[in-house]
Structure formats: C-alpha cells, structure tokens
Amino acid sequence: MANQPLYKADIQIPADVFREAKEAGPNDKGLYTITASFWNNDRRQNDRQPNFTGQVQVKGRRDGAKGYCSMWDNTGGSSAPAAAASASSDTDLF
Secondary structure: OOOOOOEEEEEEOOHHHHHHHHHHOOOOOOOOOEEEEEEEOOOOOOOOOOOEEEEEEEOOOOOOOOEEEEEEEOOOOOOOOOOOOOOOOOOOOO
C-alpha cells in the first residue's frame, strides 16, 4: 500500500464542540484540547468501511457536545484484539 498513510481518520465536529472548547479555555501552551475515542467497528462489512468508529468531545466534558470520528487501518492489520501467545510444545522446531 505505497503512498497511503498507516492510519486515516475522518472527524466530524459540530459548532457546539468548538463553543465548549472556547468556554473551557486553552491549556498552558495556549492550545485547545479535543479528545477522540475510538472503538472497533463491529458492524464493518467491507474494506471501505472504517476499522474504528467513535466520538469527539472537549477534554473533561463527559456530558458535553459530541462529534463523530472514523478511522481506517491501512497497515493490513486486523481490528480484532491480538491473540494470547500459546504455550510451547515438544513439536516446536526451534
């Protein structure tokens, strides 16, 4: 997959999130913090749909305005959790 980023995200932020960020104020570096949380997309049916979906909101505002986000994994990896390592056996070649 040459010329493609490892991960790609689409973030949709409504104006209410920006207003809440302005109310919360900037951090010590003068920047506003918006948090994105992603979960495995269990409804994914083809390769064009995102591997992960989630929400976007102002950091620390649990019940505040929310936006939406989607993320694609272009590394060829699976969005499923990694399996635990199996115990070695006597049939191992190395």
